[in-house]
Amino acid sequence: MAFYGPERYVDMVDLAHARSIDPAKFVKGLGQEQMAMATPCEDTVTMAATAGRRALAAFDVDPAEIGMLIIGTETGVDHSKPAAVYVHELLRLPERCRTFETKHACYGAMAGLTAATDWIAAGRARGRKALIIASDIARYGIQTPGEPTQGAGAVAMVVSASPRLIAFDEELYGDYTRQVMDFWRPLYSKYAYVDGHYSIACYLDALSGALADARDAASVETDISLEHLDACLYHVPFVKMARKAHTRHWEFELRQPIDEQNPTGQERSMASYQQMVAPWLSLNSVVGNIYTGSLFLSLIDYLRGLTPEREGRRLSLFSYGSGCGAAFCVGHVSDGASRYRQAIDPQHHIDGRRKLSIDEYERLLHACEHVDESDIDDVELSQPSAWDLRGEIFYMGTRQHIRQYSDRSL
Ligand code: CAA
Numbered sequence: 001m002a003f004y005g006p007e008r009y010v011d012m013v014d015l016a017h018a019r020s021i022d023p024a025k026f027v028k029g030l031g032q033e034q035m036a037m038a039t040p041c042e043d044t045v046t047m048a049a050t051a052g053r054r055a056l057a058a059f060d061v062d063p064a065e066i067g068m069l070i071i072g073t074e075t076g077v078d079h080s081k082p083a084a085v086y087v088h089e090l091l092r093l094p095e096r097c098r099t100f101e102t103k104h105a106c107y108g109a110m111a112g113l114t115a116a117t118d119w120i121a122a123g124r125a126r127g128r129k130a131l132i133i134a135s136d137i138a139r140y141g142i143q144t145p146g147e148p149t150q151g152a153g154a155v156a157m158v159v160s161a162s163p164r165l166i167a168f169d170e171e172l173y174g175d176y177t178r179q180v181m182d183f184w185r186p187l188y189s190k191y192a193y194v195d196g197h198y199s200i201a202c203y204l205d206a207l208s209g210a211l212a213d214a215r216d217a218a219s220v221e222t223d224i225s226l227e228h229l230d231a232c233l234y235h236v237p238f239v240k241m242a243r244k245a246h247t248r249h250w251e252f253e254l255r256q257p258i259d260e261q262n263p264t265g266q267e268r269s270m271a272s273y274q275q276m277v278a279p280w281l282s283l284n285s286v287v288g289n290i291y292t293g294s295l296f297l298s299l300i301d302y303l304r305g306l307t308p309e310r311e312g313r314r315l316s317l318f319s320y321g322s323g324c325g326a327a328f329c330v331g332h333v334s335d336g337a338s339r340y341r342q343a344i345d346p347q348h349h350i351d352g353r354r355k356l357s358i359d360e361y362e363r364l365l366h367a368c369e370h371v372d373e374s375d376i377d378d379v380e381l382s383q384p385s386a387w388d389l390r391g392e393i394f395y396m397g398t399r400q401h402i403r404q405y406s407d408r409s410l
Pocket residue numbers: 022024025026028029030105106145146147148149183194195196197199200203235236237238240241289291320321322
């Protein structure tokens with residue numbers, strides 16, 4: 001696995017001051033400290049390709065070994081052409097490769113991961129590996145309720161028959177789907193439309209639904225009760241959501257509501273949250289919502305802190321995509337996984353980011369609105385030099401309606 005995100009971020013205290021809001025609402029109420037901000041030169045493709053390149057290099061995987069590439073994204077760059085095919089070229093993957101993009105809001109990468117594990121289990125991989133990349137830019141716009149829950153980044157995962165980090169239980173899986181209008185983004189809009197509080201309720205209902213389906217699939221060996229799990233990882237649109245999710249998980253298990261009428265339940269669920277969820281949310285708190293990748297960013301946080309004693313333990317993963325679709329599954333940590341904790345730790349990259357002033361952030365968002373529309377030579381802001389970026393792969397705008405990418409490593 002590898003994470004890559006934009007080189008710029010916004011501090012939530014600065015944003016709160018600019019919006020005349022008590023900073024405690026963003027920092028404590030939502031649990032967010034910073035949010036990553038993509039410049040016009042960074043898009044779903046550049047972040048996915050960079051994360052993919054890092055994952056292959058960190059785990060010494062030859063691109064020739066990849067037989068399947070899936071990009072899960074809410075932020076596709078074309079109505080027709082998948083972001084995956086640009087990434088396929090940038091990573092120099094073989095032509096004998098199944099390549100496509102999956103979309104279901106934040107659930108797209110989980111759908112891709114399931115397709116990859118099924119491809120391997122069905123025997124079609126013929127010893128090859130799959131590369132699944134979650135890549136997104138969460139944009140709600142200036143002065144909207146969703147503004148403090150933006151972010152951007154990509155998580156790349158190599159899937160193989162002999163995983164070095166985590167192996168998924170094959171039989172155990174819980175699915176959930178229901179048509180709801182909690183969050184959507186019409187084809188003509190760069191910004192998401194959202195019914196924020198309703199989206200939280202839909203997320204929690206989907207968690208109960210996916211858990212019920214998974215429980216029906218569980219056996220004595222694949223028991224999903226919390227006492228058999230080391231960690232519970234959830235989709236994290238903002239950090240506080242994971243706490244709400246874990247409370248619902250407890251309610252599901254105890255079959256009773258956890259509220260002011262049940263102080264013991266509240267206390268126990270909070271203690272469990274502190275032990276099984278909170279330790280793996282620090283990356284999410286400084287990156288923000290990365291839609292498809294948010295759950296897997298929490299998984300990277302878990303794996304980067306792994307000690308040998310945790311190898312073999314089981315953890316649950318819950319993915320939620322608005323609209324809505326959800327999945328609950330369980331994996332166990334592979335023997336020897338703790339050896340890779342430095343290889344997947346993105347802290348060096350996070351520490352190297354530069355803070356934007358609120359004025360710069362607002363100009364940046366406006367610049368991103370127009371970068372796809374003009375010819376490359378008209379758009380000064382689509383030059384990496386305009387943003388002083390250090391990465392390798394950049395989006396340079398369009399030429400005759402064709403997206404242009406540059407790769408400094410060539
Ligand atoms: N000090 C401490 N806490 C404070 C506070 C203060 N001064 N002021 C408010 N708070 C707390 C509130 O009590 C609340 O906490 P609880 O939920 O625990 O009660 C929290 O801060 C947020 O306050 P509000 O609910 O009043 O905030 P809001 O109405 O402005 O909107 C939001 C919050 C709905 C999350 C909004 O930011 C939003 O719409 N975000 C986008 C949608 C989203 O992320 N939905 C998540 C589920 S859908 C999904 O997961 C898919 C996806 O990725 C989009």
